Structure formats: C-alpha cells, structure tokens
Amino acid sequence: xxxxxxxxxxxxxxxxxxxxxxxxxxxxxxxxxxxxxxxxxxxxxxxxxxxxxxxxxxxxxxxxxxxxxxxxxxxxxxxxxxxxxxxxxxxxxxxxxxxxxxxxxxxxxxxxxxxxxxxxxxxxxxxxxxxxxxxxxxxxxxxxxxxxxxxxxxxxxxxxxxxxxxxxxxxxxxxxxxxxxxxxxxxxxxxxxxxxxxxxxxxxxxxxxxxxxxxxxxxxxxxxxxxxxxxxxxxxxxxxxxxxxxxxxxxxxxxxxxxxxxxxxxxxxxxxxxxxxxxxxxxxxxxxxxxxxxxxxxxxxxxxxxxxxxxxxxxxxxxxxxxxxxxxxxxxxxxxxxxxxxxxxxxxxxxxxxxxxxxxxxxxxxxxxxxxxxxxxxxxxxxxxxxxxxxxxxxxxxxxxxxxxxxxxxxxxx
Amino acid sequence: xxxxxxxxxxxxxxxxxxxxxxxxxxxxxxxxxxxxxxxxxxxxxxxxxxxxxxxxxxxxxxxxxxxxxxxxxxxxxxxxxxxxxxxxxxxxxxxxxxxxxxxxxxxxxxxxxxxxxxxxxxxxxxxxxxxxxxxxxxxxxxxxxxxxxxxxxxxxxxxxxxxxxxxxxxxxxxxxxxxxxxxxxxxxxxxxxxxxxxxxxxxxxxxxxxxxxxxxxxxxxxxxxxxxxxxxxxxxxxxxxxxxxxxxxxxxxxxxxxxxxxxxxxxxxxxxxxxxxxxxxxxxxxxxxxxxxxxxxxxxxxxxxxxxxxxxxxxxxxxxxxxxxxxxxxxxxxxxxxxxxxxxxxxxxxxxxxxxxxxxxxxxxxxxxxxxxxxxxxxxxxxxxxxxxxxxxxxxxxxxxxxxxx
Numbered sequence: 001x002x003x004x005x006x007x008x009x010x011x012x013x014x015x016x017x018x019x020x021x022x023x024x025x026x027x028x029x030x031x032x033x034x035x036x037x038x039x040x041x042x043x044x045x046x047x048x049x050x051x052x053x054x055x056x057x058x059x060x061x062x063x064x065x066x067x068x069x070x071x072x073x074x075x076x077x078x079x080x081x082x083x084x085x086x087x088x089x090x091x092x093x094x095x096x097x098x099x100x101x102x103x104x105x106x107x108x109x110x111x112x113x114x115x116x117x118x119x120x121x122x123x124x125x126x127x128x129x130x131x132x133x134x135x136x137x138x139x140x141x142x143x144x145x146x147x148x149x150x151x152x153x154x155x156x157x158x159x160x161x162x163x164x165x166x167x168x169x170x171x172x173x174x175x176x177x178x179x180x181x182x183x184x185x186x187x188x189x190x191x192x193x194x195x196x197x198x199x200x201x202x203x204x205x206x207x208x209x210x211x212x213x214x215x216x217x218x219x220x221x222x223x224x225x226x227x228x229x230x231x232x233x234x235x236x237x238x239x240x241x242x243x244x245x246x247x248x249x250x251x252x253x254x255x256x257x258x259x260x261x262x263x264x265x266x267x268x269x270x271x272x273x274x275x276x277x278x279x280x281x282x283x284x285x286x287x288x289x290x291x292x293x294x295x296x297x298x299x300x301x302x303x304x305x306x307x308x309x310x311x312x313x314x315x316x317x318x319x320x321x322x323x324x325x326x327x328x329x330x331x332x333x334x335x336x337x338x339x340x341x342x343x344x345x346x347x348x349x350x351x352x353x354x355x356x357x358x359x360x361x362x363x364x365x366x367x368x369x370x371x372x373x374x375x376x377x378x379x380x381x382x383x384x385x386x387x388x389x390x391x392x393x394x395x396x397x398x399x400x401x402x403x404x405x406x407x408x409x410x411x412x413x414x
Numbered sequence: 415x416x417x418x419x420x421x422x423x424x425x426x427x428x429x430x431x432x433x434x435x436x437x438x439x440x441x442x443x444x445x446x447x448x449x450x451x452x453x454x455x456x457x458x459x460x461x462x463x464x465x466x467x468x469x470x471x472x473x474x475x476x477x478x479x480x481x482x483x484x485x486x487x488x489x490x491x492x493x494x495x496x497x498x499x500x501x502x503x504x505x506x507x508x509x510x511x512x513x514x515x516x517x518x519x520x521x522x523x524x525x526x527x528x529x530x531x532x533x534x535x536x537x538x539x540x541x542x543x544x545x546x547x548x549x550x551x552x553x554x555x556x557x558x559x560x561x562x563x564x565x566x567x568x569x570x571x572x573x574x575x576x577x578x579x580x581x582x583x584x585x586x587x588x589x590x591x592x593x594x595x596x597x598x599x600x601x602x603x604x605x606x607x608x609x610x611x612x613x614x615x616x617x618x619x620x621x622x623x624x625x626x627x628x629x630x631x632x633x634x635x636x637x638x639x640x641x642x643x644x645x646x647x648x649x650x651x652x653x654x655x656x657x658x659x660x661x662x663x664x665x666x667x668x669x670x671x672x673x674x675x676x677x678x679x680x681x682x683x684x685x686x687x688x689x690x691x692x693x694x695x696x697x698x699x700x701x702x703x704x705x706x707x708x709x710x711x712x713x714x715x716x717x718x719x720x721x722x723x724x725x726x727x728x729x730x731x732x733x734x735x736x737x738x739x740x741x742x743x744x745x746x747x748x749x750x751x752x753x754x755x756x757x758x759x760x761x762x763x764x765x766x767x768x769x770x771x772x773x774x775x776x777x778x779x780x781x782x783x784x785x786x787x788x789x790x791x792x793x794x795x796x797x798x799x800x801x802x803x804x805x806x807x808x809x810x811x812x813x814x815x816x817x818x819x820x
Binding site for chain 2: 024027030073104108111112113114158159172265267273277281282285290293295300361364
C-alpha cells in the first residue's frame with residue numbers, strides 16, 4: 001500500500017459529500033481569485049505611478065552635485081558634463097540620458113506674476129528621458145536651435161493668461177547670485193495631470209538657460225532612464241563606481257527614483273502594508289469558514305477511523321490521509337482560484353478599470369484614465385501561497401486530533 | 415418555545431458552533447474595525463483640509479476661484495460683514511484674509527509661497543495657525559514687520575527666527591511690490607507641503623505692501639455644526655449679490671478630498687461584501703451539516719405533522735441566533751479595539767508616504783452610525799438569505815426516505 005493508494009483514497013473520501021466539498025473549494029477559490037486580482041491591481045497601479053512620475057519628473061536615476069537634492073542651491077552644479085557623458089556611455093543598462101539645469105524664478109506676463117521652476121532642457125535628448133513632448137497640448141516642442149522659447153505648464157499658462165506666441169519675463173538668480181533676467185516667447189503648453197507640476201513649471205532650452213543664468217557650461221542634473229525598472233540598482237552601482245574613479249567623487253553623487261521621490265516609495269509601502277492587513281484578516285475568516293468542513297469530515301467518521309485503527313492503520317498514516325484530503329480540496333480550490341483570478345485580471349489588464357469620478361484624483365498620482373492591473377509571477381503566487389499555508393494550519397488540528405481516538409470507543413460511537 | 419428549541423439545537427455540537435462563531439466574530443470585527451480606521455483616515459483628511467485655511471465656507475469675489483489674482487479682490491468687505499452677521503448663527507467664526515501668490519527669498523534661496531495677511535485674533539479661531547506655533551511667537555495685532563513661516567521653509571532657507579525674509583508679489587497697480595519682514599515665529603503643520611507653502615503676516619501689513627486699501631481676498635467661515643454648511647451657504651448666496659460674490663463650501667474647494675471620499679464609500683461596501691462572502695461559505699456549510707445530520711429527526715417531525723414552513727423557520731431561527739451571538743461579540747470586540755486606539759494610530763514611520771497620499775500622520779478611528787449599521791445589516795440579512803438554501807433542503811426531506819436514512 002503506497003502513497004498513490006492514500007492519495008486515491010483521500011480523493012474518493014472528499015467526494016463522499018460533494019456538496020460540502022464544493023462549498024469548501026468555492027471558499028478557497030474565491031479567496032485565491034480575489035487575492036490574485038487585488039495584488040495584480042496593486043502592483044499594476046504602482047508600476048503605472050512609478051513610470052508616470054519617473055518619465056514626467058525625475059527619471060530613474062540622476063547624477064547631481066552632493067547636497068543639491070536637499071538644498072536646490074544654484075551653485076551646486078555638475079561642472080564637467082563631458083566627463084559624465086563619457087561615464088554614462090560606458091554603461092549598457094542606460095537607455096537614455098539628458099542634462100537639465102533648474103532655477104526658481106519669477107515669471108510674468110502682461111499683468112500677472114507667478115513664481116515657477118524654470119528648467120533648462122536639451123530639446124533632443126530630453127525626449128528620451130521624459131514624456132514632456134507627448135504631454136504637449138498646444139503649440140510644439142522645443143527644437144534644436146531654439147533660444148528664447150519656452151514650454152509652459154497648462155495651469156501656469158492659465159494663471160498667467162498667456163497663449164502660444166505671448167511673451168513672458170523671467171527673473172531669477174544666476175549661479176553666482178547675480179540677477180538673471182530675460183524675455184521668452186511661449187512655444188508650447190503641456191499638461192501632465194499632476195497639478196503641482198502643471199502649475200509651477202516652465203521649460204526653456206538648456207543652452208539658453210546656461211547663458212541667462214550664468215551657468216558657465218555647468219548643469220544641475222544628468223537625468224537617466226534605464227532599460228527596465230529592475231536594472232536601476234545595477235546601473236546605479238556602476239555609475240557610482242565609475243564616479244569614484246574620477247576627480248569629483250566627493251562632489252557628485254547618484255540618486256535613484258526612490259531617493260528622488262521618497263514620498264512615492266513610502267506611499268507604496270504604506271499601501272502594501274495596509275493591503276496586507278486586509279488580506280490576512282480575509283484569509284483568517286476563510287480559514288475558520290473551512291475549518292468546520294475539515295473537522296466534520298473526521299467527527300462524522302469516528303466509527304470508520306475506529307475500524308481502520310483496529311485493523312492496523314497507524315495513527316501517522318491516518319493523519320497523513322486526512323491531510324491529503326484537506327490539501328486536495330485546498331489545492332483544487334487554489335488552482336481554480338489562480339485560474340479564475342488570472343482570467344478576471346487579464347480581462348481588466350487588457351481593458352483597464354475605469355474609476356469614473358475619481359480619475360482626476362488619480363491623475364495627481366500620475367495615473368491617467370484607467371487602471372490596468374498587471375499579472376506577474378508575484379501577484380499570482382503570493383496570495384494563493386498564503387491561503388495554502390493558513391489552510392494547512394487549519395487542517396492540522398483535526399488531522400492531529402484523530403490520533404487520540406481509541407479503537408474500541410470509536411467503533412461504538414454514533 | 416421555538417427560540418428555546420433553536421437555542422438547544424445550536425449547542426448540540428459545541429465545537430462546530432464555536433468554530434463558526436469565531437469565523438463570524440473575526441469577519442464582523444474586521445468589517446467594523448477596518449472601516450472605522452479607514453473612516454478615521456477620511457475624517458482626518460477632511461478636518462485637516464478644513465483647518466488648513468479652507469474653513470467650512472469661503473466667500474470670494476466672483477472670478478477669484480478661476481483666477482486667484484489680485485484683481486479679483488473684494489473691495490467692500492463691509493457688505494460681506496453685514497451679510498455674515500445677518501445669516502450666520504452666533505456660534506460660527508469667520509475671518510477676512512489677504513491671500514496672494516508671492517516669492518519669498520533671502521540671500522541664498524528663493525521659493526514660491528502663498529502670502530496670507532491675517533487678523534491674528536480672528537484667524538486663530540478659524541484655522542490651524544492659532545494652535546500650531548512651534549517656536550517664537552504668534553503675530554500680534556499691530557505687528558507690521560513680523561512674519562510667520564513653516565518649519566520646513568525655515569530649514570529649506572537655512573535661516574532662523576529673527577532673520578529677515580523678503581517677500582515679493584504683484585500689487586494692486588500691477589507693479590512688483592517687495593518688502594522685508596522679520597521672522598517672529600514658525601509653525602508646524604500636518605503636512606510638510608503646508609509648511610513650505612504658507613507664510614503669514616498681519617492683514618494691515620499685507621494691505622499696505624500690496625496697496626490694497628481695505629480690500630481683502632477671501633472670507634473663511636468655520637461653523638460649530640459642520641452639517642449645516644450647505645443650508646448656510648444657500649442663505650449667504652441669497653443675501654449677497656450673485657454677480658459680485660461666490661460662496662463655496664469646503665467640498666467644492668477641496669475636490670480631491672471629495673473624490674477620495676467617494677472612492678472610499680465605494681470601497682467600504684466592497685470590503686463588507688468580500689468579507690461577507692468569505693464568511694458565508696462557512697455559514698452555509700455549517701448549516702448544511704447541521705441539517706443533514708438531522709435528516710431522521712426532520713423526517714420524524716414531518717411524519718408527526720410538522721409543516722415544511724415550520725422547519726424552515728426553525729433552521730433560520732438557529733442561524734439567526736448564531737449570527738446574533740457572533741455579531742454581538744464582534745461588535746463588543748470592535749468597540750474595545752477602537753477604544754484602545756482612541757489615542758490615534760501614528761503613521762510617522764511613513765511620514766513621506768502619508769504626505770504623498772494626502773493623509774495625516776495620526777489617524778483616529780471613527781465609527782459612524784451609518785457604517786456600523788450597514789456592516790451589521792449586511793451580515794444579518796445576507797447571512798439569513800444564504801441560510802434559506804439549507805433550510806429549504808431540510809423542509810423538502812420526504813418523511814419516509816428520511817426516516818429510513820442512517
């Protein structure tokens with residue numbers, strides 16, 4: 001009598017009461033399906049949020065002067081951009097990079113004045129590291145050779161009451177603290193959906209920025225996009241080790257998106273932790289719901305087990321048999337759950353979920369329109385594995401209880 | 415009599431009843447408790463939004479909300495003052511403000527801020543600033559040079575109390591007005607963004623700097639009874655000339671908080687339903703078992719002339735008692751855990767993430783009557799509904815077959 005016989009016996013036993021078994025399997029399927037969907041949903045929206053923020057604002061990585069990220073001081077610059085280009089070109093993971101320079105300035109139209117962050121961008125390379133070009137709503141993107149042209153955020157343009165072709169006066173502080181002033185013409189208006197960005201930023205050509213703000217060839221950041229999110233740590237290590245071989249290893253540093261946007265990272269963690277609490281509670285409710293089935297399966301078969309023990313079945317084998325029974329139900333439920341979960345998730349992965357009235361709210365986090373859940377090996381396995389683990393513990397109690405049966409008493413039980 | 419019967423039937427199998435009770439207790443507890451925590455999150459978001467310079471109601475000059483520029487100012491505040499005195503209940507507090515976009519700078523830094531000119535005494539009753547001074551002192555009524563800034567801005571500018579800060583903005587004549595203030599105090603807010611955004615001076619100082627005369631930008635009203643805000647807004651709209659002034663409630667001014675609330679309301683019901691479904695499989699299964707092991711008994715009862723309807727009633731009564739027991743225990747547990755957390759759940763470990771999500775750092779669970787009732791009703795009504803299936807099964811046993819069943 002081998003293992004296969006025990007498995008066969010367990011399988012037949014669970015179908016002695018099909019209604020009960022089906023209900024139990026349904027409970028497990030339901031929780032498995034829900035967890036696959038929810039985790040895919042969460043991971044999918046995180047990825048959308050990260051990608052949106054990365055390609056609108058920070059890039060995956062940035063090389064900056066040490067301290068620039070915290071203090072945003074004009075004089076903390078990357079002096080030798082040529083050397084950085086050499087380093088970045090050596091690293092295979094890097095897909096694109098571009099330099100930027102930034103300065104907070106007063107921007108005025110005919111009769112309005114607002115403070116805004118003026119960013120100098122390289123019209124050609126910028127398209128590789130950000131979606132700014134795709135976000136243009138009116139007018140057109142900067143082209144090489146443009147000088148006193150500016151792209152303006154849609155809300156800022158509305159506040160300043162300017163349109164394409166209008167002039168803006170920009171007044172800021174140069175690298176050495178001197179006054180930087182110029183007049184630029186609005187060439188395009190962009191809208192990212194993130195109000196904070198659209199309300200307080202304008203972009204001008206990097207070369208022109210350097211001239212106006214007296215940058216003497218320097219920039220504030222090298223913005224880097226790597227091939228895939230997962231390659232960020234690797235690329236980061238390579239850049240910092242390349243930097244440490246140069247003369248300016250003390251003055252420059254490389255920051256990843258998590259350091260550049262600590263709020264996004266922690267927001268994701270917070271959401272994950274609160275999600276986990278929900279899921280654990282849910283699984284515990286499911287576990288208690290099905291514990292009864294496992295328990296009944298032995299209580300109503302006391303006589304049967306008494307006979308089995310009497311004819312020489314060891315308690316160990318009985319425990320094993322019962323665990324096979326409950327695990328068979330669990331596994332059927334879990335696979336059905338994974339399958340159903342994948343189908344439901346895949347449907348929404350393709351079609352997206354419309355959150356209706358809250359789409360403007362989600363726009364602030366970079367999620368535009370619909371949310372697309374995303375199936376991954378993690379989102380498929382974590383939830384069902386947790387269900388498996390907890391139901392196993394729920395099954396353990398009745399399976400171990402059966403060992404306490406005394407054959408004679410058990411056989412006379414009703 | 416049939417209550418007593420049901421009660422005794424339930425305890426015929428103590429272990430089974432206990433297990434299903436535990437499932438119900440954990441399920442209902444998690445419904446009530448988690449929703450209270452989430453509701454607390456939403457409530458603290460609203461409260462924070464209202465106290466961060468919104469108030470329950472705001473009055474602006476028509477056009478200001480679309481274009482918050484100095485042109486769209488209220489030039490005759492006395493008209494509004496009269497209207498407020500006529501309409502508002504005695505318990506309501508209100509204040510006038512000058513509010514403009516400005517640039518703050520010192521020798522090394524500059525940054526965009528919102529400059530607020532406030533009446534120190536009145537403002538303290540309406541918004542957070544009166545209770546949020548963390549060092550230095552609050553503005554005095556006749557302080558023409560003093561400015562209060564957030565701690566985060568103080569850090570960012572690498573400056574300290576007593577130092578100068580230059581504020582630049584556009585004045586009423588479209589000229590750039592610039593004036594040096596002395597930092598007299600700092601404030602701490604729920605969100606770092608608030609600390610970086612707002613700087614406060616006295617209303618007279620702002621009016622003088624911006625050549626506003628007696629004009630103001632906005633009126634903020636805080637009511638003692640938040641629920642009245644819509645009726646009072648209507649009354650104010652009726653009293654004030656419509657072509658000159660706009661009256662807005664907090665939910666119009668903070669559309670994201672409102673959108674979040676709607677999202678949250680939907681979420682509550684999804685969560686209730688999910689937990690209920692998880693529980694219901696156990697409830698149905700247990701009731702089914704309880705019915706099937708009593709086939710002979712039901713057969714006998716029927717043979718003795720019991721009507722099928724009575725059997726259904728009997729089984730449903732058992733389920734009802736079981737659900738009620740679980741719910742009472744779960745509610746008691748939920749009240750206890752909410753009470754235990756009444757000092758708030760501190761999310762400071764996620765401070766940056768909390769800020770990103772627009773929440774506050776400390777969350778106080780809030781159990782509203784509606785959430786509580788809905789949670790319990792869902793469990794009770796749907797719980798009984800799913801038990802109709804096993805009960806109907808019991809009612810349909812044929813006496814002869816059932817009696818022959820072993």
